Amino acid sequence: MTSSTVPTRRGEFWAGFRATLPLVVGAIPFGIIFGALGVTSGLSPMATIGMSLFVFAGSAQFIAAGLVAGQAGLSIIIFTTFIVNLRHALYSATLAPYVRNLPQKWLLPLGFWLTDESFVVVVTRYTQPDDSPYKHWYYLGSAVFMYTNWQLCTLLGVVAGQTIPDLRNWGLDFALIVTFIGMLITLITSRPLLVSAVAAGVSAVLLNGLDNKLGLIVAALLGVAAGVMAESVMPPEVNAPPETAGGVHHE
Amino acid sequence: MNEFVLIAGMMLVTFIPRYGVMALLGRIEMPGPVFRALRFVPPAVLSAIILPAVLLNSEDGRLDLALTNSFLIAGIIAGLVAWRSKNLLLTIVVGMAALWVWRWLLMSAGG
Numbered sequence: 001m002t003s004s005t006v007p008t009r010r011g012e013f014w015a016g017f018r019a020t021l022p023l024v025v026g027a028i029p030f031g032i033i034f035g036a037l038g039v040t041s042g043l044s045p046m047a048t049i050g051m052s053l054f055v056f057a058g059s060a061q062f063i064a065a066g067l068v069a070g071q072a073g074l075s076i077i078i079f080t081t082f083i084v085n086l087r088h089a090l091y092s093a094t095l096a097p098y099v100r101n102l103p104q105k106w107l108l109p110l111g112f113w114l115t116d117e118s119f120v121v122v123v124t125r126y127t128q129p130d131d132s133p134y135k136h137w138y139y140l141g142s143a144v145f146m147y148t149n150w151q152l153c154t155l156l157g158v159v160a161g162q163t164i165p166d167l168r169n170w171g172l173d174f175a176l177i178v179t180f181i182g183m184l185i186t187l188i189t190s191r192p193l194l195v196s197a198v199a200a201g202v203s204a205v206l207l208n209g210l211d212n213k214l215g216l217i218v219a220a221l222l223g224v225a226a227g228v229m230a231e232s233v234m235p236p237e238v239n240a241p242p243e244t245a246g247g248v249h250h251e
Numbered sequence: 252m253n254e255f256v257l258i259a260g261m262m263l264v265t266f267i268p269r270y271g272v273m274a275l276l277g278r279i280e281m282p283g284p285v286f287r288a289l290r291f292v293p294p295a296v297l298s299a300i301i302l303p304a305v306l307l308n309s310e311d312g313r314l315d316l317a318l319t320n321s322f323l324i325a326g327i328i329a330g331l332v333a334w335r336s337k338n339l340l341l342t343i344v345v346g347m348a349a350l351w352v353w354r355w356l357l358m359s360a361g362g
Contacts, residue, residue, distance in 0.1 A: 021340075022339035022340040022343065023339070025340060025343055026339075026343045029347070042252075043254065044254060046254075047254035047257070047258060050254070050258050051258055051261065054258055054259075054261075054262045055258060055261045055262050055265050056265070057261075057265045059300070060261070060265065061261075064257075064261060068252065068257075074252065074253065074256060074257055074260065077257060077260075077261070078257070078260035078261055078264055079264075081260075081261045081264050081265060082264035082265075082268075085264065085265045085268055085269070086268055087292075087296045088265070088268045088269040088272075089268035089269075089271075089272045090289070090292045090296065091269075091292065091296075092268060092269055092270070092271070092272035092273040092276075093272050093273075093276055093281075093289055093292075094289040094290075094292050094293075095273055096272065096273050096275075096276035096277050096281065097276075097277075097281055097286065099273060099277060100276075100277035100278070101277075102277075104274075107270065107273060107274055107277075108270060110273075111266065111269045111270025111271075111273050111274070112266055112269065112270060114269040114270075114273075116296070116297070116300075119293065120293050120297075123293065171321070171322075171347075171350050171351070171354065174322055174325065174346070174347065174350050175343065175347060177300075177301055177304045177305065177322065177326065178325070178326070178329045178342065178343050178346030178347060178350075179339070179342075179343055180297045180300055180301050181301055181326060181329045181330050181333060181342065181346065182329065182333040182338075182339040182342035182343060182346075183293075183297055183339065184294055184297040184298055184301060184333075185330060185333035185334050185337075185342075186333065186337055186339070187293050187294045187297070188294055192291070193290075193291065193294050194294075196291040196294050196295050196298075197294040197295060197297070197298035198298070199295075200294070200295035200296070200298045200299040201298035201299060201301065201302030202302065203299065204298070204299035204300070204302050204303050205302050205303050205306055205307065205314070208303045208307055208312055209312065215299075215303075216296075216299050216300065219295075219299040220292070220295045220296045220299045221295075222295075223291060223294070223295030223296075223298060223299060224288055224289075224291040224292060224295050226291075227288070227290075227291035227294075227295065228284075228287070228288045228291065231287075
């Protein structure tokens, strides 16, 4: 890990890049299917590519393409995008204490490039106890990799969607879900975190009928609340390694 | 559909929660309990995305626990691989392979 060596800008950038590699692999099929779906749903190739360049939000772009195909109005699509992407406000709040001293020339691009994938990778880096002053370079490495990959995959999908007619039936949209499953499992390291995940997941299933995907953000908030409550009633973890039990925790 | 307005609108409503919260909250001291609560954001959001995607039928939105729900079967396999291996890349590869194999088996069984 980077904590064992003297941190440098370049070292952090490439460490962030490397840590994001599996998530990029998971995003590749999803990006291709978005490109293909965009052009078959009625968006022009330019608009499909433009959406990836300027919006850069996988699941929201996916839903928007579906709404375009379903003849939904502009305001409905924009409102749904807002609700689906509200979870980024939670990510943004989580990262805020770590990026508070960065100038605007950093905050603007890092904010624009905030995704589920980079968030999980970057928050893991920020919570590591070493005091590297270049952790934002790690963020940059992760974000640039995700962004570049998304553009290339969209382009590939736009071309493939016009040449391979049944590409949409290959189940490529499942790649995002399977990536998230892998991320989720590795994140659950304590019982309150498990409670939070179960509560959010079950709530999301129950609230799925809500309009404009509102259920997602409500379920996420319920999950956070459940985790906080679980943490206040559950005794501290008993399965901590003996050498750290009772020691200083960096949480 | 005005595609320019569509993309500009989507860009705005996506950028504001991403950048705005970060920029505003960076100026104030965040209370400890809020900071601790935010640790639950990643698992809660991921789980809220995953469970409906694997448990509900994509067409009618009803609970679908049948063996013909290939997302559910492949999702369970991916979850087991992730749990045992802690390897994200392996999870993705095995999960996608499981999806295609399961769909192929279903197609073969269905004639």
